[in-house]
Amino acid sequence: MSETRVSIAIEGGIADVRLARPDKMNALDPAMFDGIIDAIATLEASSGLRAVVLSGEGRAFCAGLDMANMATGGSGLDIITRSWGPANxxxxxxxxxxALKVPVIAAVHGIAFGGGLQIASGADIRIVAPGTRLSAMEMKWGIVPDMAGYALWRGRVRDDVLRELIYTAREFSAEEGVGFGFMTRIAEDPRAEAMALAKAIAGRNPEAVRAAKRLANLEGDAAAILMAESVEQKALLRTPNQIEAVMANMQKRPPVFTD
Incomplete structure (x- = not known):
């Protein structure tokens, strides 16, 4: 991974992923972009993965773009080519x-500005520490959110609230973030809470969890989603892991799933 900007440790099917540029509050420079993309690719290729916890080292989750680096011509980022499905x-x-096949839980603390807020928004669930400062800050620099924020926030954050926050670039609190729909809930120790949640998810049928995430990610009309539900359910019924989930519950014992 590029300059160790991101660390990954996998144990018990849970990936502990940390943005690792604490001296810059995990601000996004080209090496950080590469590191995050490489981390996602590594996780996608990992067998036995059940859940991911994403956090930032040091005082912040991610302070957004490293503007000093970008101002000196350090970007070199391609915003036109679609090399990852619909994404640049x-x-x-x-x-x-x-898009990752398993649930991702973001543990957010300190600061999540601009790109940092958008990275957290890519997670399935976002647990935030009290006192965390949040902002869709791009308008401060005369630009718009362009790290998938609009696609990730649509349907989650009320439209007029989202417009106000983007147009003004104002900061908002963790409590407001939960109320607005950017964050899921508040916890004094969001990383510990995220790890506990990941362990709970890892104890469920991994095939069913992955199917549930595919369904949750679907967009389209009701008929398409209803059909997708049926297709996913048919693929799960009477499989070894589904039978194991039933037997473990009936026998009041921990399940033993296979991938």
């Missing part, structure tokens, strides 16, 4: 978590 290079650092 900068969008993949957020959209990639949404």
């Amino acid at each position: 290079q900068v969008q993949q650092v957020a959209w990639g978590w949404r």
Whole structure:
């Protein structure tokens, strides 16, 4: 991974992923973009993966773009080519978590500005520490959110609230973030809470969890989603893991699933 900007440790099917540029509050420079994209690719290829916890080292989750680096011509980022399905290079650092086959839980603390807020928004669930400062800050720099934010926030954040926050670039609190729909819930220790949740998810039928995420990611008309539900359910019924889930519940014992 590029300059160790992102660390990954996998144990018990749970990936502990950390943005690792604490001296810069995990601000996004080209090496950080590459590191996050590489991390997502590594996780996608990992067998036995059940859940991911995404956090930032140091004082912040992610302070957004490293503007000093970008101002000196350090970007070199491609925002036109679609190399990751519908996403370009900068969008993949957020959209990639949404597209990952297993649930991703973001543990957010300190600061999540601009691109940092969008990266957290790519997670399935976002647990935030009290006192965390949040902002869709791009308008401060005369630009718009372009790391998949609009696609990730649509349907989650009320439209007029989202417009106000983007147009003004104002900061908002963790409590407001939960109320607005950017964050899921508040916890004093969001990383510990995220790890506990990941362990709970890892104890469920992995095939059913992956199917549930595919369904949750679907967009389209009701008929298409209803059919997708039926297709996913038919594929799960009477499989070894589904039978094991039933037997473990009936026998009041921990399940033993296979991938």
